[in-house]
Amino acid sequence: TYVVNEKCIKCKYTDCVEVCPVDCFYEGENMLVIHPDECIDCGVCEPECPVDAIKPDTESGLEKWLELNRKFSESWPNITSKKDALPDADAHKDESEKFQKYFS
Numbered sequence: 001t002y003v004v005n006e007k008c009i010k011c012k013y014t015d016c017v018e019v020c021p022v023d024c025f026y027e028g029e030n031m032l033v034i035h036p037d038e039c040i041d042c043g044v045c046e047p048e049c050p051v052d053a054i055k056p057d058t059e060s061g062l063e064k065w066l067e068l069n070r071k072f073s074e075s076w077p078n079i080t081s082k083k084d085a086l087p088d089a090d091a092h093k094d095e096s097e098k099f100q101k102y103f104s
């Protein structure tokens with residue numbers, strides 16, 4: 001599966017949802033997640049993200065993010081169309097430690 005990581009927090013550009021053939025993105029207040037059981041590993045979303053927030057879970061260090069994607073994709077609503085990014089997305093796109101600062 002592919003997973004959405006910390007870089008999405010406070011940005012949520014949503015370019016990824018337009019290209020997903022199985023509509024497996026789910027939307028929270030501050031970020032998107034991918035449902036790991038619905039993702040078919042096609043990889044087309046990865047290059048669409050302007051902040052590089054989507055990676056295959058075969059990359060190291062993504063265990064926490066895989067669990068977070070799994071957990072929240074069960075309760076957040078499905079998102080299938082691109083919408084405006086969060087208002088301060090550009091100001092937050094290169095920020096570090098976004099999980100600690102903003103994720104609730």
Ligand code: SF4
Nearest residue numbers: 020039040042043045
């Ligand atoms: Fe959707 Fe493909 Fe990205 Fe999985 S890898 S979330 S199926 S676009």
